[in-house]
Amino acid sequence: MAERQVTFKDAVLEALAEEMRADPSVVLIGEDIGAAGGVFLQTKGLFEEFGASRVIDTPISESAIVGMAIGAAMTGLRPVVEIMFGDFITLGMDQLVNQAAKVRYMSAGGFTVPLVLRTAIGVGGNLGPQHSQSLHAWVAHVPGLKVVMPSNAADAKGLMKAAIRDGDPVVFFESRSSYNTKGPVSDGEHVVPIGKAAVTREGRNVSIVAVGAMVGVALQVAERLAGEDISVEVVDVRSLVPLDEGTILKSVKKTSRALVLDAGYAQFGVTGEIAALIAEQAFDWLDAPVMRLAAPNVPIPFSRTLEPLVIPSRDQAAAKVRELMGTR
Amino acid sequence: MTTNEKLTGDFGLSLYRGMVTIRAFEERVRSLSAAGQVPGLTHLYSGQEAVAVGVSSALQPDDAITSHHRGHGHCLASGADPVRLMAEILGRTAGYGLGRGGSMHILDPATRNLGTNGIVGGGVPLATGAALTAKTLHASWLAVAFFGDGAMNQGIVFECMNMAALWKLPVLYVCENNHYGEFTRIDDVTAGTLAGRAAVFGIPVAEIDGMDVLAVHAAAQDAVARAREGQGPSLLVCDTWRFSGHHAGDKQSYKDDAEAKNWAAKCPIETLGRRLVANKLADADSLSALRKTIEADIAAVAEQARAMPEPASASLEDHLHG
Incomplete structure (x- = not known):
């Protein structure tokens, strides 16, 4: 089509x-x-x-x-x-x-x-x-x-x-x-079922499980790290509820390393929930602790110098992936 | 029946039967609660029957209602099955919500009841939204929100009144002023008047004796007619009194004895009964017999509901999503 x-x-x-x-x-x-x-x-x-x-x-x-x-x-x-x-x-x-x-x-x-x-x-x-x-x-x-x-x-x-x-x-x-x-x-009829995640990019070494706009960040990081011989798989969560646990777990069991990425707050948030899912159900497959990257726990500031600090960045995400690979 | 119409025996007796059914039901809930048979808290409608019955008797079967935490009376007046209602109050699977809602969460599509509600004022946006459906789909039905004096200090009620008046939605707001929000007198927490709260939006208000079922019925008929003609919302402020406490078992130490006694003399059932007898539409003995029959029926309802099973553990997650 x-x-x-x-x-x-x-x-x-x-x-x-x-x-x-x-x-x-x-x-x-x-x-x-x-x-x-x-x-x-x-x-x-x-x-x-x-x-x-x-x-x-x-x-x-x-x-x-x-x-x-x-x-x-x-x-x-x-x-x-x-x-x-x-x-x-x-x-x-x-x-x-x-x-x-x-x-x-x-x-x-x-x-x-x-x-x-x-x-x-x-x-x-x-x-x-x-x-x-x-x-x-x-x-x-x-x-x-x-x-x-x-x-x-x-x-x-x-x-x-x-x-x-x-x-x-x-x-x-x-x-x-x-x-x-x-x-x-x-063109034409296009419906995406609620409750299904998508593997947006396939990879072997690390899964970045990302939500919303952070999927774009994850894809850019995956592209960048491909040049460092790190193969990143990107999972787009798409639906938080119901959460497609199967797709997330399947990816992590394949790569054995996971970074969870979200623009919401870190405290008591989406990244913690998904990290807990991985820790509970894929622990035996993990080669490194699950890592998270989310917004820092502060109100979103106004100023041009402060505002960018609360958006999870490509550099921060890339650094987390390197840490997961032990190549920091 | 409007204010000027003559009261007939059939209609008068149907109102009497409706109020006695609610009273008998609530007094049965009270005794079951005192005996520890009712899980959680339950709020009784005894004393306020004229409001639910007076308004409901002015409605058509496809009109929608929303109710509040003291809502058994509205459910019964709308045609709820007393067995399923009692079963829900007792947390049984035969109840309207399979025992997962309880007294404050009774919803029934068959009687167009969008629910009793545990949030004060919670039914007001639901009824106003239902009226938006009626207007959008050009339907002939309307929506009624029953709420208490306490809800008149919730901001969302005024947001709804503003939109209902602006868009001329077919909704009837019925405020049951029983003078107490839980344990606090309405006068102690309310500036201005209840009627004035709707008047500022240009909504017509009728202040009526909420212990007189005929007065409530007549005012409701006028308001319903306006709504059906596309003239928008109305507010009825019904002056009434709850014969029990906030919840079954409340000792009511905050109420003045003389005032309570004064209100007890205005019992809506006794008032209508006297009028029926005075107009030779019924005799005292037949009313007394009718009351005993209804009380016996409700006692049987309670026994039937009590014998029903409680939900199985396996049903915990049923009906969470479609």
Whole structure:
């Protein structure tokens, strides 16, 4: 099938438009998503095509937006809620944690919540401590929510389509730094199943298990270290919940060394969770302790000199891989 | 029935039966709780029956409701199966949530009940969102959110009222002011008025005697008619009283005895019973007999539910994801 080069942002937009055309119960709810087209132009054109009753501009009331979307999802709509910055999901956390995550379980499947919450996360552009966080671990902690985090345009489109069709609440994290990155997207129907990781690059010596925008860092490190005769395999986690443990463990059992890479915080975070999985279930295959690289445990600072320090870098990742190989 | 319509015997008796069923159910839960048969905490609706029954009798079967932590009455008034309701309260597999939800988490798609709720104000966004569905799909049904006076100090309630008024959503907000948020008097923690909270959004408010089922019913009918005509949300503030404590077993040392006695005299069941007798729509003996029959039925419901099995360990992760 023919492929096109599409930005991450436009790939998500294609998924939204296609699903809205196919299913009249799909609606978008969020701030500035209507005629304005979204602050990142991530909903551009949808208002013109589908109108105000399906592209619903809301007041700045994140808590009620999420809560109302849950009630709408329980009664026949398939809402895609947009929370402009991932930092603001904290305002909707009660709704996500105490309502959305528990409805199916508490009603024994009587009610479902086919809801997607999309939100832009990550550091960049000096937006400061309240517009730069990557809090995906918060929601991944709560049973009953599904959590996906695509790293490229094709997966962004395919996972958004899967998320909209899913019967459960899915939180869809988009790295702002990926928005304008182009990648190949096939023409026609393209759905990526939730709960499947991908081996993005095969290798023999070290597995880098990476999440979201950090997959790009991992691939660059793999390319760089190939010149040092270190063969790096890159696993793109794609879905945090459900986590594809099999693909991660298979890779680590092959390479015997693992670095887990995430732009979220190190403390009580995604890297620790995946490292524990590897330690518990692949210990006998390991030739070195599992290593982690994540954001340092500080608020994301504003200044041009400080901000870059909280983004896991290629140099840091390469150094960790060399340490795993004993060639530091 | 609107305010000016004549009360008929059939309708009056259906309201009476509805309230007595709730009272009998709740008093049975109370005795089971005192006997240690009810896991966890349970919050009884005795005293507030006129609100659930008065509003529900103004609704159609496909109207959706959300309820709160004191929610058994709304479930029954919406047509819940008392056996499945009791089974859930007792944590049995025959319950609405297979025993995993309990008293504060009763959801039933068949009666369009989006749930009792353990978060104060938690049902308000769900009902408002349901009303958004109705509007978006051009459906004829509406949504009702029952909540207490305590929820009127939760920010999300006002966020919802703002959007409901702005978009003229078909939703009815029913505030049951029983004067206490847990152990604290509403006056001690509330600036302004409950009615004023909705009025600022341009939402019509009716302040009514929540112990008078006919008054509640008439106000609900007016509000329901407005919602169905596309005129948007309304708020009913129902002045009422819980005859029990915050939860079954609460000693209520924080309540004034004289005030409690005054409210006890306003029992909604007795009030309607007197009116039915005065209007020669029923006689005292037949009402008394009806009450005994319902109490016996509910006792049988409780025994049936108690005999049901508790969930098997293997069911722990059932219905986590689809």
